[in-house]
Amino acid sequence: MISMNKEDICFMPACEMVEKIKTQEITSVEITETLIERIEKINPIINAYCTLTLDLAREMAKKADDAVKKGEKLGALNGIPTSIKDLNLTKGIRTTFGSKIYENFIPDEDGAVVKRLKNAGCVILGKTNTPEFGYIGVTHNLIFGETKNPWNLERTSGGSSGGAAAAEAAGLSILAQGSDGGGSIRSPSALNGLYGIKPSFGRVPNYPQKYLFGETLKHIGPLVRNVKDAALMLDVMKGPHEGDKYSLPKEDIKYIDHVDEKPKKLKIGYSLDLGVAKAVNPEIKSAVINSAQKFESLDWDVEEIKVKRKNIELAFLTTWTSMIAYDLKPKLAEWREKMDPGLIKAIEAGSGYSGPSFMKAMNIRRIYYDIIYRIFEQYDIIITPTVACTAFELGKNNPDIIGGKPVSPASWTLFTFVFNMTGHPAASIPCGWSSEGLPIGMQIVGKRFNDLKVLQVSKAFEEIAPWQDKRPKFN
Numbered sequence: 441m442i443s444m445n446k447e448d449i450c451f452m453p454a455c456e457m458v459e460k461i462k463t464q465e466i467t468s469v470e471i472t473e474t475l476i477e478r479i480e481k482i483n484p485i486i487n488a489y490c491t492l493t494l495d496l497a498r499e500m501a502k503k504a505d506d507a508v509k510k511g512e513k514l515g516a517l518n519g520i521p522t523s524i525k526d527l528n529l530t531k532g533i534r535t536t537f538g539s540k541i542y543e544n545f546i547p548d549e550d551g552a553v554v555k556r557l558k559n560a561g562c563v564i565l566g567k568t569n570t571p572e573f574g575y576i577g578v579t580h581n582l583i584f585g586e587t588k589n590p591w592n593l594e595r596t597s598g599g600s601s602g603g604a605a606a607a608e609a610a611g612l613s614i615l616a617q618g619s620d621g622g623g624s625i626r627s628p629s630a631l632n633g634l635y636g637i638k639p640s641f642g643r644v645p646n647y648p649q650k651y652l653f654g655e656t657l658k659h660i661g662p663l664v665r666n667v668k669d670a671a672l673m674l675d676v677m678k679g680p681h682e683g684d685k686y687s688l689p690k691e692d693i694k695y696i697d698h699v700d701e702k703p704k705k706l707k708i709g710y711s712l713d714l715g716v717a718k719a720v721n722p723e724i725k726s727a728v729i730n731s732a733q734k735f736e737s738l739d740w741d742v743e744e745i746k747v748k749r750k751n752i753e754l755a756f757l758t759t760w761t762s763m764i765a766y767d768l769k770p771k772l773a774e775w776r777e778k779m780d781p782g783l784i785k786a787i788e789a790g791s792g793y794s795g796p797s798f799m800k801a802m803n804i805r806r807i808y809y810d811i812i813y814r815i816f817e818q819y820d821i822i823i824t825p826t827v828a829c830t831a832f833e834l835g836k837n838n839p840d841i842i843g844g845k846p847v848s849p850a851s852w853t854l855f856t857f858v859f860n861m862t863g864h865p866a867a868s869i870p871c872g873w874s875s876e877g878l879p880i881g882m883q884i885v886g887k888r889f890n891d892l893k894v895l896q897v898s899k900a901f902e903e904i905a906p907w908q909d910k911r912p913k914f915n
Contacts, residue, residue: 449474450611451911454520454669455696457614461519464508468519471614472501472563475521479565479612482914485593488607490526490584491534492566497521500563507561516676518561523613525604526567527574528554528660529648533564538572538581540778541771552647552681553617553660560676565613569603572780573653574619575764577627577853578837579603582780586834589632590912591878595831598628604663605632610912615673616663619646621654622760623827623856625661626868630826630881633870633907635898636663637670639891641863642688644674645681651767656686657759657860665908667869667899671695674891688889699895706740706897708732709815710823715747716854719845720828727872727880732823734904735897745819748811753850755804756857757789762798765790782837809862816887821897826868826881828852855883865891867898870907 449471460466476494483489504519529535529551536542550558558564569579569587579602580586587602589595590610597606601618605628608616618625620638629636638659646658662673675694680687710732712725735742765787768779776784815822829852832839838849850857859866864885871882884901886894 468501515561574600598631633879637867645684647683709745709819731871755801758801761790830878
């Protein structure tokens with residue numbers, strides 16, 4: 441192995457790592473063994489991985505190195521250790537969806553994204569923890585328990601990609617695959633000091649889809665430690681799939697080739713409430729304002745925008761819980777005693793909505809899309825806080841108070857689920873630290889289908905305000 445600190449290997453950018461593997465300056469086997477050693481030490485502390493595939497990882501790493509030695513054509517992610525969220529099917533590897541119902545389920549096929557990551561040469565380290573069916577924005581379930589935040593072990597890692605985020609933040613994976621139906625990539629990215637992007641709806645296929653739940657809301661994307669790694673990973677994951685009727689046509693562009701380019705002139709509008717948030721942590725407000733204004737150094741126009749109020753929270757919860765109820769109410773008779781109590785409440789709430797109530801939610805969704813569309817007629821990028829608070833206490837599904845104000849259960853994720861309802865590409869990027877030493881995230885939102893511009897603006901901000909020098913400490 442080259443003379444390198446083991447921790448530095450675990451936090452090395454994938455873009456740099458893939459080049460070193462190509463020259464065998466450092467091998468995938470060496471990298472994988474270093475990560476396995478760290479996983480065995482730290483995963484019992486934070487509970488990021490729920491199922492480890494370490495023997496498989498060793499085999500895949502050797503295969504990646506052999507491909508280099510034989511001069512074979514290499515995948516874009518050849519030899520890069522990667523985690524897979526436990527909501528995605530993995531052939532021959534237990535996939536539980538965080539539910540006792542599927543505690544022993546072993547799929548006979550890979551999900552489309554998993555297949556693409558494997559074909560690109562990824563080394564699969566294991567499955568990361570998630571709440572039951574990804575129904576909520578924190579990560580705990582009755583099989584594997586709760587995932588802790590690497591920056592403060594008494595705080596939540598968020599969710600539903602909380603295991604993925606904790607693994608990535610702690611240096612237990614080089615790349616992490618997540619999914620986002622209401623903020624489940626962006627929220628844990630914000631709480632764990634990561635870059636996470638939810639691409640345009642349909643940019644990355646979601647197949648097979650076992651349930652209706654999240655069908656028109658769910659996006660699949662990366663959680664990583666720098667923007668270029670997100671571009672590299674998205675290039676592998678994106679593209680149409682015949683099995684997903686919502687998947688978008690092929691783009692004739694590689695994000696990694698253009699992510700460093702800075703748009704010459706941009707008009708950025710920032711909002712601290714987006715017309716929906718009634719309470720935001722003051723430290724987050726300050727960090728987002730200061731961060732948005734940093735774009736002025738690039739000669740981009742930055743100004744605050746006002747957004748018309750609309751009860752998007754009720755519309756989202758009606759949509760979300762109605763889908764959950766449709767899928768899971770039939771399971772209650774047999775499985776109620778082995779299901780998350782919060783999930784049961786969601787099923788029961790969703791079962792109570794009438795057809796007209798559901799259509800009213802669809803109408804509010806349509807109206808709010810039009811509001812965002814009109815903003816994008818005047819602005820290229822929208823900036824908001826990612827979430828309204830920093831990581832809160834373990835054992836809670838949501839904060840009770842934000843900024844000294846009592847709040848509803850979904851209030852802290854209002855900024856994220858808005859853009860699941862509209863389908864726009866949206867990323868969370870670290871933009872500061874709270875007085876308690878917890879990460880703060882800023883959301884960068886682009887026009888529909890303009891994922892590249894979101895990546896480019898994110899990369900520009902990363903250069904102005906890098907964050908990767910900080911790493912969580914473990915005893």
